[in-house]
Amino acid sequence: METSSVQQVLQQVAALLERRRTTQAxxxxxxxxxxxxxxxxxxxxxxxxxxxxxRIDDAMRTVRQVLAADPDLPAARELYFALLExxxxxxxxxxxxxxxxxxxxxxxxxxxxxxxxxxxxxNFEKAKQLAHxxxxxxxxxxxxxxxRTLCEFIEQPAGDTSRGLQQLLVRHPESVxxxxxxxxxxxxxxxxxxxxxxAQELVRAQPDNEGLVEFARALTVxxxxxxxxxxxxxxxxxxxxxxxxxxxxxxxxxIGQYDQAAAGIFAIVMLxxxxxxxxxxxxxxxxxGT
Amino acid sequence: MDAxxxxxxxxxxxxxxxxxxxxxxxxxxxxxxxxxxRATLFTGFFGGPFAAxxxxxxxxxRLRRLSRDAIVYAVLLLLTIVGSWALYxxxxxxxxxxxxxxxxxxxxxxxxxxxxxxxxxxGYLLHRREHRNADLxxxxxxxxxxxxxxxxxxGILLHxxxxxxxxxx
Amino acid sequence: MKTRNEIEQxxxxxxxxxxxxxxxxxxxxxEANGEAALSQFELLCKQNPQHARGHVGAARALLLLExxxxxxxxxxxxxxxxxxxxxxELEKLDSQARRTATPNLRVVADNVSNVVxxxxxxxxxxxxxxxxxxxDLKKTIRIKIIEPFVNPGLFQRFRKQAGGGILLxxxxxxxxxxxxxxxxxxxxxxxxxxxxxxxxxxWIGESERHLAxxxxxxxxxxxxxxxxxxxxxxxxxxxxxxxxxxxxxxxxFLSQLDGVGKDNKSLxxxxxxxxxxxxDPAMKxxxxxxxxxxxxxxxxxxxxxxxxxxxTGVPCESLDLASIVQRTNHFSGADIDGLIELAKESAxxxxxxxxxxxxxxxxxxxxxxxxxxxxxxxxxxxxxxxVKYAGxxxxxxxxxxxxxxxxxx
Numbered sequence: 064m065e066t067s068s069v070q071q072v073l074q075q076v077a078a079l080l081e082r083r084r085t086t087q088a089x090x091x092x093x094x095x096x097x098x099x100x101x102x103x104x105x106x107x108x109x110x111x112x113x114x115x116x117x118r119i120d121d122a123m124r125t126v127r128q129v130l131a132a133d134p135d136l137p138a139a140r141e142l143y144f145a146l147l148e149x150x151x152x153x154x155x156x157x158x159x160x161x162x163x164x165x166x167x168x169x170x171x172x173x174x175x176x177x178x179x180x181x182x183x184x185x186n187f188e189k190a191k192q193l194a195h196x197x198x199x200x201x202x203x204x205x206x207x208x209x210x211r212t213l214c215e216f217i218e219q220p221a222g223d224t225s226r227g228l229q230q231l232l233v234r235h236p237e238s239v240x241x242x243x244x245x246x247x248x249x250x251x252x253x254x255x256x257x258x259x260x261x262a263q264e265l266v267r268a269q270p271d272n273e274g275l276v277e278f279a280r281a282l283t284v285x286x287x288x289x290x291x292x293x294x295x296x297x298x299x300x301x302x303x304x305x306x307x308x309x310x311x312x313x314x315x316x317x318i319g320q321y322d323q324a325a326a327g328i329f330a331i332v333m334l335x336x337x338x339x340x341x342x343x344x345x346x347x348x349x350x351x352g353t
Numbered sequence: 354m355d356a357x358x359x360x361x362x363x364x365x366x367x368x369x370x371x372x373x374x375x376x377x378x379x380x381x382x383x384x385x386x387x388x389x390x391r392a393t394l395f396t397g398f399f400g401g402p403f404a405a406x407x408x409x410x411x412x413x414x415r416l417r418r419l420s421r422d423a424i425v426y427a428v429l430l431l432l433t434i435v436g437s438w439a440l441y442x443x444x445x446x447x448x449x450x451x452x453x454x455x456x457x458x459x460x461x462x463x464x465x466x467x468x469x470x471x472x473x474x475x476g477y478l479l480h481r482r483e484h485r486n487a488d489l490x491x492x493x494x495x496x497x498x499x500x501x502x503x504x505x506x507x508g509i510l511l512h513x514x515x516x517x518x519x520x521x522x
Numbered sequence: 523m524k525t526r527n528e529i530e531q532x533x534x535x536x537x538x539x540x541x542x543x544x545x546x547x548x549x550x551x552x553e554a555n556g557e558a559a560l561s562q563f564e565l566l567c568k569q570n571p572q573h574a575r576g577h578v579g580a581a582r583a584l585l586l587l588e589x590x591x592x593x594x595x596x597x598x599x600x601x602x603x604x605x606x607x608x609x610x611e612l613e614k615l616d617s618q619a620r621r622t623a624t625p626n627l628r629v630v631a632d633n634v635s636n637v638v639x640x641x642x643x644x645x646x647x648x649x650x651x652x653x654x655x656x657x658d659l660k661k662t663i664r665i666k667i668i669e670p671f672v673n674p675g676l677f678q679r680f681r682k683q684a685g686g687g688i689l690l691x692x693x694x695x696x697x698x699x700x701x702x703x704x705x706x707x708x709x710x711x712x713x714x715x716x717x718x719x720x721x722x723x724x725w726i727g728e729s730e731r732h733l734a735x736x737x738x739x740x741x742x743x744x745x746x747x748x749x750x751x752x753x754x755x756x757x758x759x760x761x762x763x764x765x766x767x768x769x770x771x772x773x774x775f776l777s778q779l780d781g782v783g784k785d786n787k788s789l790x791x792x793x794x795x796x797x798x799x800x801x802d803p804a805m806k807x808x809x810x811x812x813x814x815x816x817x818x819x820x821x822x823x824x825x826x827x828x829x830x831x832x833x834t835g836v837p838c839e840s841l842d843l844a845s846i847v848q849r850t851n852h853f854s855g856a857d858i859d860g861l862i863e864l865a866k867e868s869a870x871x872x873x874x875x876x877x878x879x880x881x882x883x884x885x886x887x888x889x890x891x892x893x894x895x896x897x898x899x900x901x902x903x904x905x906x907x908x909v910k911y912a913g914x915x916x917x918x919x920x921x922x923x924x925x926x927x928x929x930x931x
Contacts, residue, residue, distance in 0.1 A: 263913035
């Protein structure tokens with residue numbers, strides 16, 4: 064196979080992978096790899112195919128083969144970093160991304176990906192600093208903006224506006240990442256219907272993405288009319304449960320001082336509410352899921 | 354003047370960037386997600402203040418910040434012991450009578466449960482960022498059953514031991 | 523007048539407020555931020571595709587980005603929509619543009635010979651009668667597609683135009699391509715097919731030029747049925763695309779479908795896709811592939827007929843076809859073929875090993891049924907996610923009806 068043909072195959076495979084047509088990409092790659100078994104570009108594409116098909120170990124093996132032959136190839140190192148993260152090999156992943164940053168200090172996306180890694184390992188302060196650093200080089204970088212937004216969600220109470228999210232809505236309004244963050248923001252604010260509408264948009268765009276479908280399913284459950292009585296718990300979480308417990312005890316005592324029967328009824332109502340709050344959400348989830 | 358200010362600024366930026374590029378993670382110091390709020394709440398609810406402190410300490414251990422949180426736990430432990438002593442001592446009779454009038458014969462159980470839940474709440478505030486971080490990035494929480502049950506047993510044991518000491522005193 | 527910050531904050535609270543979004547987009551346009559303004563107007567069009575405001579705004583943003591041809595196309599489209607308000611600059615540009623000239627992305631007629639050759643389909647003479655079952659679908663297609671094309675006069679009296687675009691979608695192997703060929707033959711029109719291999723060739727260079735040439739060639743051979751197989755490969759959603767090249771190909775495709783300065787009236791454009799959710803939403807707007815027809819897996823009657831037809835001439839013992847039909851729920855036509863082939867292999871293997879000839883029997887089908895699984899399951903599971911969790915905008919009502927009928931929801 065000539066070099067120009069290899070280039071053609073690489074272009075075509077890249078276009079197929081952009082469209083997630085991994086079967087066709089693999090079919091194109093096989094004869095090309097048979098002719099050029101050590102071609103880094105072809106091997107890297109094969110690794111991407113495995114990665115997209117969730118064959119992480121195969122992808123890892125292939126990308127290591129590429130790096131053994133061509134250790135400086137940035138695309139291979141980026142994929143290697145992604146695979147290490149998927150396999151929870153965070154220490155090695157950090158080493159790879161630091162090396163990439165030392166060689167390409169102005170690549171904002173690398174700062175964003177490093178920030179993601181720090182968030183995944185609960186190193187919040189460093190994640191924040193990395194996102195901030197990356198945005199100095201490229202204020203529009205989607206990965207850094209998303210990391211910054213997550214940091215703002217972690218730090219700020221639910222009602223406050225995230226500057227990072229505002230920037231994402233301006234620069235990357237249709238990206239899946241942006242929409243997911245919008246849904247999370249709405250959810251944190253207690254606007255479950257709004258969050259569900261955004262999640263529906265996401266499923267419309269990627270109905271085969273199990274993560275998004277599960278997200279939409281959870282929001283469909285939360286926003287269901289029969290879950291309305293649970294809005295204090297949905298809005299304030301366990302704090303509301305604690306307040307409810309206090310309210311129940313105090314209520315029973317106070318009412319009991321005037322009318323024991325009424326106190327009994329109150330106690331039963333509270334008990335039923337607690338049972339409903341425990342039992343109904345998983346039942347509803349099953350009903351909606353089937 | 355401007356040139357030297359810019360040079361200082363660049364030097365500072367390079368220094369802070371360099372600091373960011375130092376590795377943070379090592380095999381021995383990887384942080385893990387804390388126990389879920391639900392597990393902590395139930396442990397405190399059923400095990401009392403000592404159980405709540407125990408499971409919070411385990412969460413701090415997982416977060417590699419036990420040394421930082423230890424002082425807070427020590428203060429809470431002291432307050433719990435002192436408060437319990439004050440409640441059980443003869444001098445606490447007025448307080449006990451008042452609580453019994455308000456909460457009935459189970460007042461002691463409610464009081465300790467309330468204290469435990471306050472400790473759980475304070476613990477959540479201490480680890481709030483880590484909890485939100487773990488939830489937002491979808492980190493798997495450790496199974497709270499075994500740790501929770503162990504802490505409940507420990508909490509009950511410590512509570513009984515404390516009562517024993519108080520009664521003997 | 524709200525400040526930019528105020529509008530951004532308000533949008534965060536209600537991302538679906540069209541008025542607010544329009545205001546925001548105008549603000550960005552006033553700040554000469556063409557890219558950001560275009561993104562916002564595109565979102566507005568998505569939220570309100572029938573209103574001219576978003577399209578005129580997008581045209582103004584395109585003009586700001588010096589994409590004059592795209593701006594004119596967009597502006598032309600907006601003219602026929604409610605709420606249209608003329609823009610002085612665009613009107614001036616429109617009047618100056620040569621109607622018959624082509625922008626630099628399009629091929630002039632005498633360069634058509636340089637294009638990637640498209641498949642001229644040999645005279646297979648597939649007609650609707652060749653397609654087993656699917657009577658309801660065939661009836662829908664005959665009324666909505668074939669008759670308007672073959673009897674334009676009748677439909678014109680009712681003010682309905684012939685031609686246009688139709689998108690066939692559904693699980694793989696259910697006969698979408700075959701239906702497209704049958705439509706062409708029923709229409710007695712030339713049939714030109716653009717498949718994935720042609721698309722792959724386009725990706726390695728000059729995609730837009732080739733695409734424009736394909737359309738020009740189809741127009742020159744009108745009446746013509748132009749069929750795009752695997753439409754999602756060519757018209758991949760621009761919001762998911764990472765390369766600029768993909769977006770420009772989609773833009774060119776949209777221009778060609780709109781037929782600005784060209785006559786698409788005698789052109790019937792069909793497309794098929796297994797992944798309608800990956801097709802750029804602009805493709806499904808009025809005037810483009812506005813009619814979308816779901817091609818489901820064959821129903822029990824169709825499967826029974828298929829088995830009868832495909833087993834004609836094959837030596838068979840008496841077979842319990844009803845039982846086979848019952849156990850081949852959700853099987854596509856291709857799956858039925860696969861089942862029969864496997865059953866034949868089982869019989870032949872037995873023949874060879876035992877040295878005596880026997881006919882195909884029920885046992886062969888039983889062993890084949892234990893191995894063959896319908897290939898439509900994954901698609902149907904994805905479709906179920908769409909129906910259950912993507913809200914009801916009416917796009918997939920047919921799919922919902924099918925899933926309910928087959929008790930998948």
